[in-house]
Structure formats: structure tokens, C-alpha cells
Amino acid sequence: xxxxxxxxxxxxxxxxxxxxxxxxxxxxxxxxxxxxxxxxxxxxxxxxxxxxxxxxxxxxxxxxxxxxxxxxxxxxxxxxxxxxxxxxxxxxxxxxxxxxxxxxxxxxxxxxxxxxxxxxxxxxxxxxxxxxxxxxxxxxxxxxxxxxxxxxxxxxxxxxxxxxxxxxxxxxxxxxxxxxxxxxxxxxxxxxxxxxxxxxxxxxxxxxxxxxxxxxxxxxxxxxxxxxxxxxxxxxxxxxxxxxxxxxxxxxxxxxxxxxxxxxxxxxxxxxxxxxxxxxxxxxxxxxxxxxxxxxxxxxxxxxxxxxxxxxxxxxxxxxxxxxxxxxxxxxxxxxxxxxxxxxxxxxxxxxxxxxxxxxxxxxxxxxxxxxxxxxxxxxxxxxxxxxxxxxxxxxxx
Ligand SMILES: NC(=O)c1ccc[n+]([C@@H]2O[C@H](COP(=O)([O-])OP(=O)(O)OC[C@H]3O[C@@H](n4cnc5c(N)ncnc54)[C@H](O)[C@@H]3O)[C@@H](O)[C@H]2O)c1
Ligand SMILES: [Fe+2]
Numbered sequence: 298x299x300x301x302x303x304x305x306x307x308x309x310x311x312x313x314x315x316x317x318x319x320x321x322x323x324x325x326x327x328x329x330x331x332x333x334x335x336x337x338x339x340x341x342x343x344x345x346x347x348x349x350x351x352x353x354x355x356x357x358x359x360x361x362x363x364x365x366x367x368x369x370x371x372x373x374x375x376x377x378x379x380x381x382x383x384x385x386x387x388x389x390x391x392x393x394x395x396x397x398x399x400x401x402x403x404x405x406x407x408x409x410x411x412x413x414x415x416x417x418x419x420x421x422x423x424x425x426x427x428x429x430x431x432x433x434x435x436x437x438x439x440x441x442x443x444x445x446x447x448x449x450x451x452x453x454x455x456x457x458x459x460x461x462x463x464x465x466x467x468x469x470x471x472x473x474x475x476x477x478x479x480x481x482x483x484x485x486x487x488x489x490x491x492x493x494x495x496x497x498x499x500x501x502x503x504x505x506x507x508x509x510x511x512x513x514x515x516x517x518x519x520x521x522x523x524x525x526x527x528x529x530x531x532x533x534x535x536x537x538x539x540x541x542x543x544x545x546x547x548x549x550x551x552x553x554x555x556x557x558x559x560x561x562x563x564x565x566x567x568x569x570x571x572x573x574x575x576x577x578x579x580x581x582x583x584x585x586x587x588x589x590x591x592x593x594x595x596x597x598x599x600x601x602x603x604x605x606x607x608x609x610x611x612x613x614x615x616x617x618x619x620x621x622x623x624x625x626x627x628x629x630x631x632x633x634x635x636x637x638x639x640x641x642x643x644x645x646x647x648x649x650x651x652x653x654x655x656x657x658x659x660x661x662x663x664x665x666x667x668x669x670x671x672x673x674x675x676x677x678x679x680x681x682x683x684x685x686x687x688x689x690x691x692x693x694x695x
Contacts, residue, residue: 304523312559335379366581496572497568528617615636
């Protein structure tokens with residue numbers, strides 16, 4: 298039985314409007330001379346790449362071939378470009394997709410081999426190249442997390458590299474960089490942050506985390522530090538996500554969502570994510586849907602499955618999201634949290650059903666088999682599901 302937990306983050310966290318101007322100092326502290334920036338053409342077009350180049354105050358090489366939900370091929374071309382430049386520091390600039398590609402480049406430049414060699418938990422043998430993450434969406438929390446996700450197109454599955462060494466050396470979180478996010482990106486990445494916070498907050502308890510003897514995991518289950526981050530993140534999403542989607546220039550809402558995303562990242566990367574993420578990975582690899590929209594779609598259905606195991610916590614989630622449940626955590630309160638998430642989904646335009654995003658009914662059984670294979674996510678879930686139960690949840694969401 299585990300009775301202790303550790304709280305991990307990025308080595309340094311610089312947060313606030315204009316935080317990007319601190320990049321020069323951040324790079325100085327690392328001693329960076331050759332900086333390789335992983336980003337994409339959208340961010341070049343809106344002027345964010347230029348802002349970062351200027352703030353870096355040293356020559357940088359820019360790779361702008363990033364794409365949403367990075368594929369193996371894109372990650373490999375990013376790594377090839379990085380190798381050719383021989384940087385001493387990698388900057389991930391963008392949403393989770395670019396930050397994750399940057400993390401993967403930092404791994405392969407540090408340790409060689411192929412990126413697929415590192416898929417799974419704790420396969421990275423030691424420190425990677427110094428890594429600075431600068432998020433431009435308010436969502437994934439990758440700037441503080443130990444994860445990097447890509448789509449292994451060989452096996453049609455989203456896969457993760459999970460290692461303590463993937464926590465960035467520094468995270469520079471500037472809410473102003475998210476102002477240019479279109480409403481859909483704001484909505485999808487914002488509900489991903491909510492999913493992180495809810496999955497961490499309702500995770501299996503740290504004290505009873507079912508880790509087989511001799512195994513290690515980057516996740517540790519629900520614990521007071523992760524709870525603190527998750528609670529604040531849920532409150533902020535309830536207060537600000539609709540506003541940020543409605544008016545991208547609402548700076549108070551952008552501040553709130555940037556904080557929610559980073560806090561959500563701290564919560565999930567210490568406690569864990571669970572069944573929603575496991576179920577999204579096969580969906581995201583099979584049909585064209587963003588990680589956030591896929592998670593948001595599935596979230597209330599998984600909450601309903603988990604409700605019996607976490608009535609009180611879900612009651613509190615409802616309260617944090619703004620529901621007037623006034624502290625009475627009885628049967629029905631979990632339902633209030635589900636209703637609140639369903640309402641939020643509708644208000645920000647997250648698709649309601651799997652059939653709406655191109656999933657066919659005969660895909661559901663293979664999805665369930667794949668989702669069930671993510672043991673590290675199953676064991677964080679407050680109820681350990683059977684494959685048949687996962688299929689039932691997919692059917693309900695279909
Ligand atoms: N590593 C982790 O801890 C972690 C956690 C959750 C999700 N993820 C992964 O992150 C990815 C999703 O990341 P995301 O939701 O941040 O979206 P994203 O990085 O895929 O970006 C989506 C789109 O928004 C655009 N965009 C980003 N910032 C913008 C801005 N400021 N202005 C205008 N356009 C902007 C991008 O160019 C892109 O076209 C998925 O691959 C997911 O699996 C990783
Ligand atoms: Fe996520």
C-alpha cells in the first residue's frame with residue numbers, strides 16, 4: 298500500500314501576461330546558445346513565432362512543420378531537423394501538439410534511437426535536452442507534465458511517452474499568447490483542461506493506488522496537492538471557459554483559463570488521468586477529432602459510470618462548476634456535476650455524440666479493446682472497468 302506521494306512540476310514556472318518577455322532570462326539560466334523552436338505555420342502567421350524569436354535575444358532555428366495531434370511522420374521530421382541543427386535547448390511553442398513534438402525531439406537528441414523506443418512509462422533512461430515549453434492554448438498542461446503524445450500511424454493509435462525527465466526545464470505561460478486562439482481551439486483545449494482536473498480529482502486514492510509490486514508509475518492517484526490544483530482548475534473553467542469562447546479578447550477569461558490549464562496539468566500529471574483519456578485515444582486515432590473535443594464528448598458518459606464510486610467528489614465538482622448544490626453531497630449530486638458538464642459542452646459547441654464525429658457502430662468493440670489495454674489509465678480510474686463495460690459506455694456515447 299502506498300502512503301506517500303511526491304509532487305512534481307516543471308523546473309521553473311513563469312506565469313502571467315507578457316511572461317514571454319522573460320524568455321531571454323530563462324534561456325540565460327539554462328546557458329542556451331543554440332535554440333531550436335518547434336512550432337507551426339498558424340503561430341508564425343499570427344506573429345507569435347516572431348514574438349518568441351525577439352524575446353529569445355539569440356539566434357534561433359525555427360521548425361514550423363508542427364501539426365495538430367502529431368503523427369509519427371511529423372515527429373520524425375521534426376527530430377531530423379533538430380539533429381541537423383544540433384541545438385543545446387529545445388523550445389516547444391504552441392498547443393500540446395507542438396510542445397509534445399518538442400519533448401520527443403529532446404528525448405531522441407538526448408538518448409538516440411527511434412521515438413517509438415520510448416513509448417510507455419519510464420523508458421527514458423536519463424535527462425533529456427533542456428526543454429522550455431511556451432503554451433499558446435489553454436488546455437493540455439503539457440508545459441508542466443511528464444507526458445508527450447503522438448499518433449503512431451503504424452498501429453493507428455495515439456501513444457504516450459511518460460517519464461519524469463519530460464517535465465520541462467522551464468514553462469513560460471503567457472495568457473496573452475492564447476488571445477488569437479479561435480473559439481473552437483479555445484473550447485476544445487479548455488474542456489481538455491477540465492477533463493484533466495476532473496479525472497485527477499476523482500482518481501483512485503493514493504493510499505490504495507493499485508500498483509503491482511516492482512512496478513513504478515508516473516501516476517500516484519488522488520492526493521491533497523493534486524486535489525488543490527484540480528479544485529482551483531475546475532472553478533476557473535466554470536467561471537471563464539464560456540467567456541473565453543464567446544469573446545477571445547476577454548483578457549480576464551484568458552488569464553483564468555491559462556491558469557486553469559497549468560493547474561489541470563499539475564493535477565493530472567501527479568494524480569493521473571483515467572478512463573476518459575483511455576477511451577479518447579482510439580477515437581482520436583480513428584476519426585478526425587481533436588483530443589479536447591473527444592475528451593469533452595466522452596467526459597459526462599464516463600462520469601456517469603464513475604459516479605457510484607465518487608458521489609461526494611462529484612457533488613463537489615458540481616459546486617465548483619457553479620452548480621447551486623450548496624454542499625449537500627447526497628445521491629443526485631453526482632448527477633448535478635454531469636448535468637453541469639453537459640450544459641458546458643452544449644454552450645461551447647463540443648459534439649454531443651460519437652456518431653456526430655464520424656464514428657461507426659462497428660468501431661465501438663475494437664475501440665473498447667484498445668482502451669482497455671491502457672492499464673496505467675485503467676488503474677487510476679475510481680472503478681476498474683471491464684472491457685464490456687467500456688464498450689457499453691461507448692454505446693451510450695454513440
Ligand atoms: N503532454 C501532455 O501532457 C498532454 C496532455 C493533454 C493533451 N496532449 C496532447 O496535446 C494535443 C492537443 O493540444 P491542444 O489542444 O493544445 O491543440 P493543438 O496543439 O493541437 O493546436 C490546435 C490548433 O490550434 C492552433 N493554435 C494553437 N495556439 C494558437 C493560437 N494562440 N492562436 C491561433 N491558433 C492557435 C494550432 O496551430 C493548431 O492548428 C493532442 O495531441 C493531445 O493528445 C498532451
Ligand atoms: Fe488531455
